[in-house]
Amino acid sequence: MEIVFVYTKKRSEFGRQCNFSDKAAELHVDILPDPSLAASFIDRDPCDVAIQCTQEMSEHEVNTERFDSEACGINHVEGGWPKDVNPQEMEQTIRYRKKVEKDENYVNTIIQLGSHMEHCIKQNNAIDIYQEYFEEEEIVEETEEQPSAKTVNVFRDPNEVKRTATSLSWHPDGSRKLAVAYSSLEFQKVTKDMCYDSYIWDIENPNKPEMTLKPVSPLVCLEYNPKDSHILIGGSYNGQIAYWDTRKGSQPVEMSAMEHSHRDPVYKVIWLQSKTGTDSFSASTDGQVLWWDIRKMSEPTERLVLDPSKKGNLDNALGAISLEFETTMPTKFMVGTEQGLVVSCNRKAKTPAEKIVCTYSGHHGPIYALQRNPFFPKNFLTVADWTARIWSEDIRESSIMWTKYHMAYLSDGCWSPARPAVFFTVKMDGTLDIWDFLFKQNDPTLSLKVCDEALYSIRVQDNGRLLGCGSQQGTATLLEISPGLCTLQKNEKALATAMFERETKREKILEARHREMRLKERSRSEQSKEDDARDGEGEESAEELVARAEREFYDVVEAEMKKRGKDEKKEKDEEKDVCEES
Amino acid sequence: MSASHFRFRLATSRKQESTRKYLHRNMAEVEETLKRIQAHKGVIGTIVVNAEGIPIRTTLDSSTTVQYAGLLHQLTMKARSTVRDMDPHNDLTFLRIRSKKHEIMVAPDKEYLLIVIQNPSE
Numbered sequence: 001m002e003i004v005f006v007y008t009k010k011r012s013e014f015g016r017q018c019n020f021s022d023k024a025a026e027l028h029v030d031i032l033p034d035p036s037l038a039a040s041f042i043d044r045d046p047c048d049v050a051i052q053c054t055q056e057m058s059e060h061e062v063n064t065e066r067f068d069s070e071a072c073g074i075n076h077v078e079g080g081w082p083k084d085v086n087p088q089e090m091e092q093t094i095r096y097r098k099k100v101e102k103d104e105n106y107v108n109t110i111i112q113l114g115s116h117m118e119h120c121i122k123q124n125n126a127i128d129i130y131q132e133y134f135e136e137e138e139i140v141e142e143t144e145e146q147p148s149a150k151t152v153n154v155f156r157d158p159n160e161v162k163r164t165a166t167s168l169s170w171h172p173d174g175s176r177k178l179a180v181a182y183s184s185l186e187f188q189k190v191t192k193d194m195c196y197d198s199y200i201w202d203i204e205n206p207n208k209p210e211m212t213l214k215p216v217s218p219l220v221c222l223e224y225n226p227k228d229s230h231i232l233i234g235g236s237y238n239g240q241i242a243y244w245d246t247r248k249g250s251q252p253v254e255m256s257a258m259e260h261s262h263r264d265p266v267y268k269v270i271w272l273q274s275k276t277g278t279d280s281f282s283a284s285t286d287g288q289v290l291w292w293d294i295r296k297m298s299e300p301t302e303r304l305v306l307d308p309s310k311k312g313n314l315d316n317a318l319g320a321i322s323l324e325f326e327t328t329m330p331t332k333f334m335v336g337t338e339q340g341l342v343v344s345c346n347r348k349a350k351t352p353a354e355k356i357v358c359t360y361s362g363h364h365g366p367i368y369a370l371q372r373n374p375f376f377p378k379n380f381l382t383v384a385d386w387t388a389r390i391w392s393e394d395i396r397e398s399s400i401m402w403t404k405y406h407m408a409y410l411s412d413g414c415w416s417p418a419r420p421a422v423f424f425t426v427k428m429d430g431t432l433d434i435w436d437f438l439f440k441q442n443d444p445t446l447s448l449k450v451c452d453e454a455l456y457s458i459r460v461q462d463n464g465r466l467l468g469c470g471s472q473q474g475t476a477t478l479l480e481i482s483p484g485l486c487t488l489q490k491n492e493k494a495l496a497t498a499m500f501e502r503e504t505k506r507e508k509i510l511e512a513r514h515r516e517m518r519l520k521e522r523s524r525s526e527q528s529k530e531d532d533a534r535d536g537e538g539e540e541s542a543e544e545l546v547a548r549a550e551r552e553f554y555d556v557v558e559a560e561m562k563k564r565g566k567d568e569k570k571e572k573d574e575e576k577d578v579c580e581e582s
Numbered sequence: 583m584s585a586s587h588f589r590f591r592l593a594t595s596r597k598q599e600s601t602r603k604y605l606h607r608n609m610a611e612v613e614e615t616l617k618r619i620q621a622h623k624g625v626i627g628t629i630v631v632n633a634e635g636i637p638i639r640t641t642l643d644s645s646t647t648v649q650y651a652g653l654l655h656q657l658t659m660k661a662r663s664t665v666r667d668m669d670p671h672n673d674l675t676f677l678r679i680r681s682k683k684h685e686i687m688v689a690p691d692k693e694y695l696l697i698v699i700q701n702p703s704e
Contacts, residue, residue, distance in 0.1 A: 081634075081636060082634075096636075097636075097638050097639075100632060100638050101609065101612070101638065101639070102609070104608075105693065106612075106638075106693075106694065107608040107609060107611070107612050108608075109691045109693065109694050110612045110615060110616070110630060110694065110696065111608070111611055111612060111615055112691075113689040113691055113694070113696040114612075114615035114616065114618075114619060114689075114696065115615075116675075116676065116689050117619060117687060117689045117696055117698055118615075118618070118619060118622070120676065120678065120687050121619065121622045121624075121625060121687070121698065121700055122622070124624065124685060124700055124702040125622065125623050125624060125702070128702060130680060
């Protein structure tokens, strides 16, 4: 049913005042309830209605005007004057003060406090109670602490296939970074999936290396440029030299040309002291020592062949395993060889033959470490085979001091830059030995087992406090040694000088004695030779010696066989007797 | 009766006088004490502060006095409460603050504070 109401109005009546009039109520619509509709509905039974007997409340949000608060100090100008006293009025304040002064309590208090105060004042005047006694005397730390070392951090090779950490180099400024070269020196143990990368670690973060260096071939040695801390030079397994700039990324900036590089792994590369700071030299077991300028890596600037016969013959050459260069002596350098000889060379020699000055022999195996003492450059340390030896430049026959023969091979060593008589060595059984030659020469002062596998390299930081050692599984361990081992004790330099001089003198005397004895022997043998010649018996030549040795050998063998034959016969006879008896 | 009364009044007046004399004498003593303290070697200034922080006696200028009074009062209260917090039977007897330039000594009491600033002999 549509409910419609039509309202019409004449246009002319628009705006006319409304006249309302009463009208009776009219019923327009009446809709009756239709019970049939109720069928579409079902009674809901039971009904759940929630009711609450609480106050009805409504929530409103109101934003008030902003209240600015500012923190500032308050300067109390005057104390808590009582209400009747106006602090500005001088008269009133004076009157108040006078009143207080008359108070008996005040009087007693002041007298009592006064006496106490006077005592302290007099005390102050009498003596300065906060005076620093014994300020001038330096506190001599005579700590009898045990030398100790503790591991600060361990940096593990993040790769699956572990490589040996063959070389470590500390960052020149501040030493917060450590560059570690990884390679596998074991013959033909290089697997296809072995990673070639070497890493630079931040010593605070052992979880992830700070930077990766990606060479073409694994690096055997790595050195930071002491003049420019962004440049590193590395010698690789295939004989090439490469240098990196850490600002330029992980790839080497330049590599040496293959034809002019070494033919064997480069075991050591050292930066030289030069105005440009770009010179370095490298050594390898192919018998050559090459000099490089990193600006021009296409060919070495100089070449030296370590031929002891001074003929430059590469076939005769000794393989170089370590190098030594001291910036205070820029014209000299030393090379440690695979054959156990230390070759001392002069850079400024005119002819290649004069380059090799002299050799020091005495070791049985390759010389893995060679370093001059930072305090006494005339003495140097060599680490090889089962001993570490200290040499003096003047004595060529033998070392002046040496450690005992150990059970395991020594693989690397270095002097402490803080103390003249302290040096460190690492062995193939994973132990680190700290030697203090002024304290004890028979045994290391401190011997620590760093890890279960062999240790291959060690490097001390410039302050002598921290040292890093690299192991076969690629773990570089950072150790901190106790202050007793890295602070210079009083008189230490004088004592060390005296010790080195004493040992050098001893060796000199021994050398002189040996020479004397040899001279005597020679003269005696010459005498006897003359006598022999007179008797007619000529000197036995080598072949005759060999023939004689053979004859003697066969005689001995025959005698032995005869003896054995006799014994067998005796046994057989005994058996026969036994059988016969039974 | 009046005679006894009179006698009684005389007695009280004598007492008052003696009290006044006693007070005067002690006031003189106070003066003497403070002067003596001020006269010691190295003493820069003396201040007497009451419990409300009002400086009663001072030998320094007004602004300095007020500063010292306000600050040291608070510090003494703090020091005292510290000592008493640690051991309720204990109490602060003296407070000495040694600074680079001089030493401030505070003798506290329940109601008053005696503050002396001294430049100790080196």
